Amino acid sequence: xxxxxxxxxxxxxxxxxxxxxxxxxxxxxxxxxxxxxxxxxxxxxxxxxxxxxxxxxxxxxxxxxxxxxxxxxxxxxxxxxxxxxxxxxxxxxxxxxxxxxxxxxxxxxxxxxxxxxxxxxxxxxxxxxxxxxxxxxxxxxxxxxxxxxxxxxxxxxxxxxxxxxxxxxxxxxxxxxxxxxxxxxxxxxxxxxxxxxxxxxxxxxxxxxxxxxxxxxxxxxxxxxxxxxxxxxxxxxxxxxxxxxxxxxxxxxxxxxxxxxxxxxxxxxxxxxxxxxxxxxxxxxxxxxxxxxxxxxxxxxxxxxxxxxxxxxxxxxxxxxxxxxxxxxxxxxxxxxxxxxxxxxxxxxxxxxxxxxxxxxxxx
Numbered sequence: 018x019x020x021x022x023x024x025x026x027x028x029x030x031x032x033x034x035x036x037x038x039x040x041x042x043x044x045x046x047x048x049x050x051x052x053x054x055x056x057x058x059x060x061x062x063x064x065x066x067x068x069x070x071x072x073x074x075x076x077x078x079x080x081x082x083x084x085x086x087x088x089x090x091x092x093x094x095x096x097x098x099x100x101x102x103x104x105x106x107x108x109x110x111x112x113x114x115x116x117x118x119x120x121x122x123x124x125x126x127x128x129x130x131x132x133x134x135x136x137x138x139x140x141x142x143x144x145x146x147x148x149x150x151x152x153x154x155x156x157x158x159x160x161x162x163x164x165x166x167x168x169x170x171x172x173x174x175x176x177x178x179x180x181x182x183x184x185x186x187x188x189x190x191x192x193x194x195x196x197x198x199x200x201x202x203x204x205x206x207x208x209x210x211x212x213x214x215x216x217x218x219x220x221x222x223x224x225x226x227x228x229x230x231x232x233x234x235x236x237x238x239x240x241x242x243x244x245x246x247x248x249x250x251x252x253x254x255x256x257x258x259x260x261x262x263x264x265x266x267x268x269x270x271x272x273x274x275x276x277x278x279x280x281x282x283x284x285x286x287x288x289x290x291x292x293x294x295x296x297x298x299x300x301x302x303x304x305x306x307x308x309x310x311x312x313x314x315x316x317x318x319x320x321x322x323x324x325x326x327x328x329x330x331x332x333x334x335x336x337x338x339x340x341x342x343x344x345x346x347x348x349x350x351x352x353x354x355x356x357x358x359x360x361x362x363x364x365x366x367x368x369x370x371x372x373x374x375x376x377x378x379x380x381x
Contacts, residue, residue: 022064024337025363028355029057029073036352038077046084047118050353051077052148053367057359059159060366074156078165081149082110085118088196089139092122098196099175111172114141114179115149116196123195124202140202141194143180144262146172147213151269154224155366163230170221170233177214177239181246188246190214208254209262211246212283216266216273218243223273247279252286255294257315263287264318268368287318291325300332304341310350312336313357320364333361 030039032054037044058074061067086106088094097106099113106112119139124130150169157165179198183189190210193203218240225233254260267283300312312332319329335341336358347354360367 021362025359026061028359029054029061032352032356033073038073038080044080044084046081047352048081048085048115048145049148050356051081052152053356053360055152056155056367057356057363059155060363063365064363071159078156081115085115086110089122109171111168112175114146114172114175114198117142117145135203140196141198143176143190143210144207144213146176147217150217150221154221157224157228161228163228163232166221166224166228166230167233170236173218173221173236173239174234177242181242188242190246209259211243212266214243215240215247216270220269220273249282252283253290255290255297257294258311260287260290260294261314261318264321265368268321304344305346307346309336309347309354310357313361316361317357317364317367320361321368
């Protein structure tokens with residue numbers, strides 16, 4: 018096993034122990050981090066041929082659904098977000114979406130909006146849900162079990178129905194909703210949310226076709242809706258996590274539909290944003306002034322583009338140095354930082370698609 022895989026494995030095993038996945042510690046689930054973690058465990062199983070890592074991915078999927086698919090213990094509401102009976106909900110755990118997993122309860126209807134406090138409040142984020150769709154779909158591709166693709170499709174349908182608002186011709190998206198998807202908590206639209214939704218729908222449909230599964234809702238209408246909301250001229254960003262997101266969307270779209278006319282626009286936006294980010298960024302600064310998970314999000318996207326391998330390595334090596342992981346900005350976001358560092362070191366589970374499921378040439 019080479020060094021990067023050894024380090025990634027160690028990071029993921031520590032994460033599993035620390036968050037109660039593989040230990041008796043209190044369970045600590047957070048949708049974004051857990052989505053990357055599921056993919057990481059799948060990647061480790063693929064690389065090492067050790068199927069126990071696949072077992073950890075499946076265990077984590079169950080834990081996320083059982084905890085983030087239900088209302089919080091301090092919420093007056095009880096049961097599953099989808100409102101189904103316990104037995105039915107376990108068959109369709111994503112129909113009501115999934116909570117973020119933030120430390121504070123969501124803002125009550127009569128509470129004033131506090132932009133700083135809102136970051137720590139629960140609810141549902143669309144861009145977190147698309148990450149979980151991707152994770153579930155990667156499980157479907159790795160195992161050949163169409164049930165996970167079904168759950169991802171049901172999540173896509175529920176998310177489209179709740180987060181897309183407005184009349185035909187003037188459709189837009191909401192950035193954050195309440196846990197029951199009934200009211201907006203942050204009504205503005207995320208810059209890349211329509212693109213994320215579009216790419217997710219295309220991937221889920223492709224997986225369903227590859228698995229020969231007709232189960233679950235069709236996503237053609239949602240896909241078209243998301244496509245109409247994408248503003249190609251406004252995709253560029255200087256946020257490193259956003260640039261990484263563009264690159265991972267491009268990687269996914271390039272594998273699912275390399276002739277999609279949006280692909281060159283996405284790559285151009287990522288390139289323009291990256292040039293500006295590098296001219297203005299703090300990559301030469303100390304760890305105390307940098308947010309690792311945002312830079313690692315960029316590194317993960319760069320891992321899918323061979324021409325940018327040097328920058329991908331530079332970011333990863335910076336955060337591998339022990340002294341840089343002693344900064345408060347690292348320890349305050351330990352779970353997400355370690356999991357995304359593991360993804361950047363071993364991106365096989367997150368970025369590499371098994372587009373031809375069952376192909377004997379697949380090394381897995």
